[in-house]
Amino acid sequence: MKSYTGGCLCGNIRFTAKGLPNNPHTCSCKMCQRHSGAFTQIWVEFERDNVIWDGPGGTPKMWRSSDYSSRSFCEKCGSTLGAIDDEPVIALVLGVFDSPNRKELRPQSHSYVSKKPKWWRVCVESST
Numbered sequence: 001m002k003s004y005t006g007g008c009l010c011g012n013i014r015f016t017a018k019g020l021p022n023n024p025h026t027c028s029c030k031m032c033q034r035h036s037g038a039f040t041q042i043w044v045e046f047e048r049d050n051v052i053w054d055g056p057g058g059t060p061k062m063w064r065s066s067d068y069s070s071r072s073f074c075e076k077c078g079s080t081l082g083a084i085d086d087e088p089v090i091a092l093v094l095g096v097f098d099s100p101n102r103k104e105l106r107p108q109s110h111s112y113v114s115k116k117p118k119w120w121r122v123c124v125e126s127s128t
Contacts, residue, residue, distance in 0.1 A: 014055025
């Protein structure tokens with residue numbers, strides 16, 4: 001079974017995600033923009049049971065952001081880590097992975113294209 005590791009800027013929050021990632025995608029919704037401070041956020045989803053919070057800080061802090069999800073972050077350094085949904089899904093942001101260039105983590109779609117600034121170009125290369 002494949003595994004992926006990552007963590008926050010200060011190393012307080014660390015994770016190991018196992019199995020194949022689901023729905024790697026980018027998003028430009030206003031919530032993602034404000035959560036990340038960037039025009040576009042990159043997300044990779046894993047089943048909740050396949051994500052282990054194994055750093056000294058344990059589970060990240062959470063802020064309830066919608067009816068179905070909470071945004072997660074490190075309480076020490078403030079790093080954005082992802083979103084923990086009420087459903088059995090944890091969506092991690094690609095920037096916190098130790099090896100974000102792995103082929104299976106590459107975004108396959110983009111959400112909320114209409115919310116990106118008109119001058120911002122979203123680039124998704126073909127897989128060929």
